[in-house]
Amino acid sequence: MADSARRALTSPHRKCDRIVIGNWADGGLLPGERFDTVLLDYLIGAVDAFAPYFQEALLHQLAARTRGSFYVIGLEPYVPVVADEEVGAFVGDLGRLRDACQLLARDRPYREYPAQWVVAQLQQAGMTVTDTKYFRIRYRQQFLAGQLDICESRVGQFADPALAAALLEHIAQMRRRGEALIDQHDGLAYGRDYVIRAQPLNDML
Numbered sequence: 001m002a003d004s005a006r007r008a009l010t011s012p013h014r015k016c017d018r019i020v021i022g023n024w025a026d027g028g029l030l031p032g033e034r035f036d037t038v039l040l041d042y043l044i045g046a047v048d049a050f051a052p053y054f055q056e057a058l059l060h061q062l063a064a065r066t067r068g069s070f071y072v073i074g075l076e077p078y079v080p081v082v083a084d085e086e087v088g089a090f091v092g093d094l095g096r097l098r099d100a101c102q103l104l105a106r107d108r109p110y111r112e113y114p115a116q117w118v119v120a121q122l123q124q125a126g127m128t129v130t131d132t133k134y135f136r137i138r139y140r141q142q143f144l145a146g147q148l149d150i151c152e153s154r155v156g157q158f159a160d161p162a163l164a165a166a167l168l169e170h171i172a173q174m175r176r177r178g179e180a181l182i183d184q185h186d187g188l189a190y191g192r193d194y195v196i197r198a199q200p201l202n203d204m205l
């Protein structure tokens with residue numbers, strides 16, 4: 001991730017720019033520093049895989065480091081009941097298949113949090129939430145391939161070869177079905193991303 005971030009930089013580093021690698025749960029990241037702008041880009045949903053049960057503490061810690069604007073970008077969790085609709089049901093099944101493959105490979109899947117939950121945490125942390133915006137998602141071929149590639153790579157780590165063979169067959173079926181749905185519906189229109197903007201309460205007074 002750090003290497004690809006470095007490659008993505010379009011202009012040269014300024015002296016003050018840093019790419020820092022570390023786990024927020026270890027407590028030693030950027031000690032004592034505060035920031036004008038803090039942006040959590042799909043971070044909260046990923047925390048369960050890197051620092052389980054740390055989502056609340058992370059939001060509170062990072063809110064306390066913010067002097068100006070605090071942004072949280074995330075994916076609204078899919079509705080837990082299988083949607084009574086072909087595309088929604090497929091996208092939900094795809095997510096469940098990815099998580100199941102990760103669990104069976106003894107890995108920890110991501111866990112997404114609703115915007116409402118994030119807003120409540122920020123308010124408890126003494127922030128004022130100034131905006132919440134939702135953006136409808138339309139998944140394309142790259143997403144389908146990426147999710148199923150994760151599944152295949154995890155199946156390679158299964159202890160039970162019969163289970164692995166059955167899952168590989170199911171993944172191949174999901175690939176064919178997903179590609180057909182993308183063609184038929186011009187992508188998979190399902191779910192929403194959100195952006196929340198907040199400020200420390202003191203800044204508003």
Ligand SMILES: C[S@@+](CC[C@H](N)C(=O)[O-])C[C@H]1O[C@@H](n2cnc3c(N)ncnc32)[C@H](O)[C@@H]1O
Pocket residue numbers: 001022023024025041042043046047048050051054
């Ligand atoms: C879904 S990725 C998003 C990355 C980037 N914003 C993007 O869209 O390409 C989530 C990132 O959160 C990071 N992450 C998750 N939990 C973390 C933690 N406890 N401390 C530091 N980074 C964490 C992961 O390393 C991963 O790079």
